[in-house]
Amino acid sequence: MLARFHSFCCCLVRRKDSPAAARITREIESAAHEQNDGIERIDYVTQDNAALIEELAGAPTSQAHTLHEAVAVFRLGGIGNEPGLRFA
Numbered sequence: 292m293l294a295r296f297h298s299f300c301c302c303l304v305r306r307k308d309s310p311a312a313a314r315i316t317r318e319i320e321s322a323a324h325e326q327n328d329g330i331e332r333i334d335y336v337t338q339d340n341a342a343l344i345e346e347l348a349g350a351p352t353s354q355a356h357t358l359h360e361a362v363a364v365f366r367l368g369g370i371g372n373e374p375g376l377r378f379a
Contacts, residue, residue: 296320296323297320
């Protein structure tokens with residue numbers, strides 16, 4: 292798309308062979324490059340954020356598993372004369 296825009300700008304300069312048209316064309320082309328650079332930076336940050344989210348999404352599962360292992364030694368009683376809490 293940028294190449295097509297550049298071609299359009301060159302055509303415009305040939306038709307309107309004036310310093311003002313050339314200056315405006317350069318400014319537009321410069322702005323287009325800046326926008327492209329900005330979009331690339333946004334894309335990089337978005338991909339980085341997505342990777343962090345995937346990493347964090349696994350954390351609760353891992354933490355739940357660790358907690359489950361930590362409390363697995365306890366058994367709840369409550370039937371008849373059994374104590375309510377005892378070590379396995």
